[in-house]
Amino acid sequence: MKSIKVGIAGLGTVGSGTVNVLKRNAGEIARRVGQPIEIAHIGARRENPACDISGIRVSRDVFDVANDPDVDILVELIGGTDVARELVLTAIGNGKHIVTANKALIAEHGNEIFLAAQEHGVDVAFEAAVAGGIPILKALGEGLAANHINWVAGIINGTGNYILTEMEQGARGFEEVLAEAQALGYAEADPTFDVEGVDAAHKLTILASIAFGIPLQFSKVYMEGISRITIEDVNSAAQFGYRIKHLGIARDTGNGIELRVHPTLIPQEIMLAAVNGVMNAVMIDGDAVGPTLYYGAGAGAEPTASAVVADIIELGRELTVDHHERVPYLGFHTDQMSDEPVLTIEDVSCGYYLRLHVQDKAGVLADVTRILSDNRISIEAMVQKEVDEGLVPIVILTHRVREGDMNEALKRIAALDTVDNDIMRIRVETLDA
Ligand SMILES: NC(=O)c1ccc[n+]([C@@H]2O[C@H](COP(=O)([O-])OP(=O)(O)OC[C@H]3O[C@@H](n4cnc5c(N)ncnc54)[C@H](O)[C@@H]3O)[C@@H](O)[C@H]2O)c1
Ligand SMILES: N[C@@H](CCO)C(=O)O
Numbered sequence: 001m002k003s004i005k006v007g008i009a010g011l012g013t014v015g016s017g018t019v020n021v022l023k024r025n026a027g028e029i030a031r032r033v034g035q036p037i038e039i040a041h042i043g044a045r046r047e048n049p050a051c052d053i054s055g056i057r058v059s060r061d062v063f064d065v066a067n068d069p070d071v072d073i074l075v076e077l078i079g080g081t082d083v084a085r086e087l088v089l090t091a092i093g094n095g096k097h098i099v100t101a102n103k104a105l106i107a108e109h110g111n112e113i114f115l116a117a118q119e120h121g122v123d124v125a126f127e128a129a130v131a132g133g134i135p136i137l138k139a140l141g142e143g144l145a146a147n148h149i150n151w152v153a154g155i156i157n158g159t160g161n162y163i164l165t166e167m168e169q170g171a172r173g174f175e176e177v178l179a180e181a182q183a184l185g186y187a188e189a190d191p192t193f194d195v196e197g198v199d200a201a202h203k204l205t206i207l208a209s210i211a212f213g214i215p216l217q218f219s220k221v222y223m224e225g226i227s228r229i230t231i232e233d234v235n236s237a238a239q240f241g242y243r244i245k246h247l248g249i250a251r252d253t254g255n256g257i258e259l260r261v262h263p264t265l266i267p268q269e270i271m272l273a274a275v276n277g278v279m280n281a282v283m284i285d286g287d288a289v290g291p292t293l294y295y296g297a298g299a300g301a302e303p304t305a306s307a308v309v310a311d312i313i314e315l316g317r318e319l320t321v322d323h324h325e326r327v328p329y330l331g332f333h334t335d336q337m338s339d340e341p342v343l344t345i346e347d348v349s350c351g352y353y354l355r356l357h358v359q360d361k362a363g364v365l366a367d368v369t370r371i372l373s374d375n376r377i378s379i380e381a382m383v384q385k386e387v388d389e390g391l392v393p394i395v396i397l398t399h400r401v402r403e404g405d406m407n408e409a410l411k412r413i414a415a416l417d418t419v420d421n422d423i424m425r426i427r428v429e430t431l432d433a
């Protein structure tokens with residue numbers, strides 16, 4: 001079978017994440033694209049223990065990848081603007097499509113790169129460059145394309161948000177938390193880009209172009225970072241009912257576009273204020289749709305790889321598929337549908353909240369808990385409420401259990417003479433990933 005051949009330049013945090021996701025999900029990705037995606041060539045100065053690249057051709061010089069006639073798509077993950085610009089222009093000159101996570105490159109040299117791509121009839125995709133794993137460029141450029149966009153406001157630097165959150169929750173100092181964000185692979189090679197707002201300004205530049213149809217104008221973004229924010233500021237803001245978040249804001253005022261990145265007090269009760277740690281969130285207000293919100297991991301190896309690989313898949317589809325089925329009707333190709341069964345509710349597992357009324361007698365609770373344990377159901381919490389009309393209301397939270405087992409248990413509990421048979425059951429989902 002033919003395959004789409006990608007060349008990856010740079011094997012750091014995002015490069016290794018991309019290799020791992022492409023390998024782990026290779027089967028499903030091939031079903032979505034219609035052909036396998038093969039990593040044909042990697043450009044890296046050294047191996048990275050975070051991923052296994054055995055069997056893959058490796059060159060020390062990333063230009064060997066850009067010049068490899070076998071490579072269909074060059075994935076630029078080296079970062080920076082000088083070598084990266086030259087590398088991408090070289091690959092475009094060789095007729096290769098480009099995927100990049102590099103917001104600095106797109107924000108500062110995008111106008112030039114897109115022109116070159118147009119001349120050579122190739123595509124440039126950069127979903128990973130803004131808000132990491134959140135498919136925000138797709139949402140803005142395609143999903144909201146009917147709207148006049150009024151404004152975009154977001155927490156678009158994971159490192160900065162991680163630092164602010166940790167300072168607030170752990171009352172820890174700036175330097176300590178920054179070092180931790182670097183160790184976790186969130187920070188830019190030069191972390192002043194994160195803390196002084198440069199990285200957020202790169203991303204805002206890209207968002208604003210897609211929102212308003214203006215050229216990329218990084219030099220016009222007003223930029224302020226978080227490095228002067230102290231724990232006192234965080235606490236004082238809280239006393240007034242606010243949290244401090246580092247926001248990128250792009251607004252169409254009707255007589256010009258505001259482009260600004262700075263620490264901002266926002267009301268504690270709005271959803272953006274609850275975005276913590278490395279998570280990013282972007283709010284977009286469109287004239288038809290109203291306000292919308294997109295949330296997810298803004299940095300890190302695999303969240304970023306999620307967007308890089310989605311771009312590879314999109315380009316792969318363009319290379320392989322009939323135009324009318326570029327994105328297959330159901331996401332996967334019609335001849336690649338899975339026969340994995342849909343579970344009946346009896347086979348679904350979740351936690352349960354149970355409310356029952358029992359007689360105020362010794363041994364009743366023991367009967368109930370024994371029936372639960374007979375059915376492999378473990379109790380997370382139990383509360384006995386005030387006696388109500390001679391019966392005692394009991395509320396039980398259980399750990400995750402198969403619904404069929406819960407049904408068996410509830411049938412036996414309801415059959416006890418000492419328990420009212422009107423038992424309330426509500427399923428519990430904590431939704432933690
Ligand atoms: N880390 C994240 O969470 C994240 C998220 C979104 C976007 N990005 C972007 O992705 C890109 C890569 O970031 P990263 O975090 O993986 O950085 P990184 O420093 O972990 O990895 C970059 C790798 O490229 C290599 N490299 C640099 N120049 C090279 C050259 N000339 N030849 C060969 N190898 C070279 C480095 O040795 C390093 O291994 C950057 O543009 C960054 O802004 C990163
Ligand atoms: N350094 C960036 C990486 C993701 O673009 C951040 O912390 O958000």
Ligand code: NA
Pocket residue numbers: 127128129130131132133134135136137307
């Ligand atoms: Na994204």
